[in-house]
Amino acid sequence: MSKVKIKGTTKITGVFGYPIIHSLSPVFQNSAFEYLNLDFVYIPLEVKPKDLKKAVDAIRIFNWVGINVTIPHKKEVIKFIDELDETSKILGVVNTIHNVNGKLKGYTTDGEGFIRSLKEDGKFNPKNKNIFIIGAGGSSYAICGALINEKINSIFITNRTFENAIKLREHIVTKLNFKNIKIIEFEKRNEQTIWENIDLLINTTSVGMKENDPLLIKKENIEKVRFVYDIVYNRKTELLKTAEKLKIPYLNGLSMLVYQGAISFEIWTGRKAPIDIMKKSIYEKIET
Ligand code: ATR
Numbered sequence: 001m002s003k004v005k006i007k008g009t010t011k012i013t014g015v016f017g018y019p020i021i022h023s024l025s026p027v028f029q030n031s032a033f034e035y036l037n038l039d040f041v042y043i044p045l046e047v048k049p050k051d052l053k054k055a056v057d058a059i060r061i062f063n064w065v066g067i068n069v070t071i072p073h074k075k076e077v078i079k080f081i082d083e084l085d086e087t088s089k090i091l092g093v094v095n096t097i098h099n100v101n102g103k104l105k106g107y108t109t110d111g112e113g114f115i116r117s118l119k120e121d122g123k124f125n126p127k128n129k130n131i132f133i134i135g136a137g138g139s140s141y142a143i144c145g146a147l148i149n150e151k152i153n154s155i156f157i158t159n160r161t162f163e164n165a166i167k168l169r170e171h172i173v174t175k176l177n178f179k180n181i182k183i184i185e186f187e188k189r190n191e192q193t194i195w196e197n198i199d200l201l202i203n204t205t206s207v208g209m210k211e212n213d214p215l216l217i218k219k220e221n222i223e224k225v226r227f228v229y230d231i232v233y234n235r236k237t238e239l240l241k242t243a244e245k246l247k248i249p250y251l252n253g254l255s256m257l258v259y260q261g262a263i264s265f266e267i268w269t270g271r272k273a274p275i276d277i278m279k280k281s282i283y284e285k286i287e288t
Pocket of ligand 1: 159162205207
């Protein structure tokens with residue numbers, strides 16, 4: 001349990017979301033502040049969509065240092081802040097706001113959080129690798145963009161709604177200027193030939209969050225990959241259970257959650273985030 005002491009000097013950070021009660025960010029951010037003896041606090045802030053502008057005004061009025069922005073505000077919030085980093089501009093989303101003398105700068109740390117998690121926790125370097133991604137939602141956009149920055153070789157994307165996969169391909173080819181991408185119809189995702197050279201399999205969908213959710217990729221295909229990443233973090237998914245049985249290294253979304261938060265922490269405090277402390281606090285809270 002965090003023992004953050006609030007004083008007149010305490011710098012305030014937090015998260016805007018709706019709903020917010022399940023957020024794990026206050027747990028690991030406050031543990032990190034406490035560990036480094038920083039005079040900061042992180043609070044959950046429930047913000048209804050209709051109140052988002054007023055909530056952003058409050059950042060300026062109360063001079064809060066930093067705010068994370070989560071579902072459903074990541075796109076909408078852009079309208080109300082002053083400046084965007086390159087990734088936020090490309091993706092059209094913000095998950096971190098930094099208040100510098102009343103000027104609000106937006107960042108998006110999900111993609112970089114994913115990469116740091118993959119490299120540091122997973123000891124897997126995506127450079128020159130062939131990647132198979134399930135999903136074409138917001139997380140997939142962030143992860144694809146970050147992987148392309150890491151000089152991967154190729155991406156295969158499948159998605160339940162093919163039209164969304166087409167849109168993602170368009171984004172990758174035109175905005176990110178990456179051509180070695182193939183989209184695969186959902187019904188054809190298990191065709192064996194696709195799987196001959198895949199190094200890394202990533203699930204970016206919510207499939208796996210519920211107990212009876214199906215395994216979307218056949219075991220004989222999973223068997224061929226070298227690393228499995230599932231961004232779901234509330235339970236060990238069928239995908240991760242299968243990877244474990246096959247002795248394939250894997251990570252779940254808790255790792256990405258902590259690293260994306262760690263990058264926010266570093267933006268706000270200018271200090272290196274104590275990753276191990278953050279992880280420990282969260283693993284104590286959640287059983288995986
Ligand atoms: P996020 O921001 O977390 O990525 P999102 O933008 O709502 O969330 O995207 C959710 C992703 O999970 C999408 O790729 C979605 O597929 P559709 O484009 O077909 O909606 C995928 N998804 C959600 N439920 C799914 C299911 N039951 N089976 C397969 N894919 C699913």
